[in-house]
Amino acid sequence: MINLLKRVGPIFFIPIALYCFFMERPDSGIASEVDKGLSIGERFHRETSLSWTKVLKDVFRRKPARPPAYKTYPDARVIALPPAAYRGMLLEEAIRRRRSVREYSRRPLTLEQLSQLLFAAQGITGRLFGQPLRSVPSAGALYPFEVYVIVHRVQGLEAGVYHYAVNPHALEQIKVGDFRREITRAGLEQEMLGEASVVFVLSAIFDRTRSKYGERGFRYVYMEAGHISQNIYLQAVSLQLGSVCVGAFLDDRVNALIGVDGRKEAAIYLHAVGTL
Ligand SMILES: Cc1cc2nc3c(=O)[nH]c(=O)nc-3n(C[C@H](O)[C@H](O)[C@H](O)COP(=O)(O)O)c2cc1C
CATH class of the missing domain: 3.40.109.10 (NADH Oxidase)
Structure with a gap:
């Protein structure tokens, strides 16, 4: 069953991801009208809010490299x-x-x-x-x-x-x-x-x-x-x-x-x- 899911998963996942990627346009229509009146704090909250679409889009988004887990001061x-x-x-x-x-x-x-x-x-x-x-x-x-x-x-x-x-x-x-x-x-x-x-x-x-x-x-x-x-x-x-x-x-x-x-x-x- 798990093997079957692994094989057919991408067939469902890829079209959904592509749909989300191209269809969600936060800078268009009502969303942008609302965004215009937002303060910087309100915008931060809105733009970092999650929806399923954003979760899927995020899979493709480039993220910064991970810095080392510990900071050290070797000369200290x-x-x-x-x-x-x-x-x-x-x-x-x-x-x-x-x-x-x-x-x-x-x-x-x-x-x-x-x-x-x-x-x-x-x-x-x-x-x-x-x-x-x-x-x-x-x-x-x-x-x-x-x-x-x-x-x-x-x-x-x-x-x-x-x-x-x-x-x-x-x-x-x-x-x-x-x-x-x-x-x-x-x-x-x-x-x-x-x-x-x-x-x-x-x-x-x-x-x-x-x-x-x-x-x-x-x-x-x-x-x-x-x-x-x-x-x-x-x-x-x-x-x-x-x-x-x-x-x-x-x-x-x-x-x-x-x-x-x-x-x-x-x-x-x-x-x-x-x-x-
Ligand atoms: C995010 C945050 C920022 C705070 N900043 C200050 C501050 O800059 N100066 C200060 O004296 N108290 C600061 N406080 C403490 C609050 O004034 C204090 O928690 C509140 O008056 C409730 O009192 P209590 O902590 O004795 O229960 C801050 C508290 C929080 C949660």
């Missing part, structure tokens, strides 16, 4: 992180207690706490057919996000900008220095960004997801930022820390701070964490 100083071994409060309690906290004490974070937060954000938690899977879901298990940490106050770490190397569960030091003023300015003067112990920058390499899902992949990337941030929130609660996610920031400044071009890779979300 590598700081090993302690294993994420913390056992905290019940999940239900963490959910109940989660709040956005914007005021922190001056006490530094410990390296163990930072390690646990990074593990919650992107840590490798399992394998499927040999492929590592992480603490957050990801469309097609393509994991478009890189996590950067702007360190203001962490025991045993110089202040600066670090990249989380997921696979060895380590930090790569990218810049040394006090970036409190810079991240506050980049975050539209939201002071908690300079007062926190650390600010996570969630930065997406879009082509990891676009290489499979095309332009709809952008939606998936934005959704995934929320998954990561929620894990950081709940982990922070469990560690008795305060945290807040931040969507309002000057993109170019944050991109420059972490050294990405803003096109192939761009900062999507910030998350500040501090001690109480």
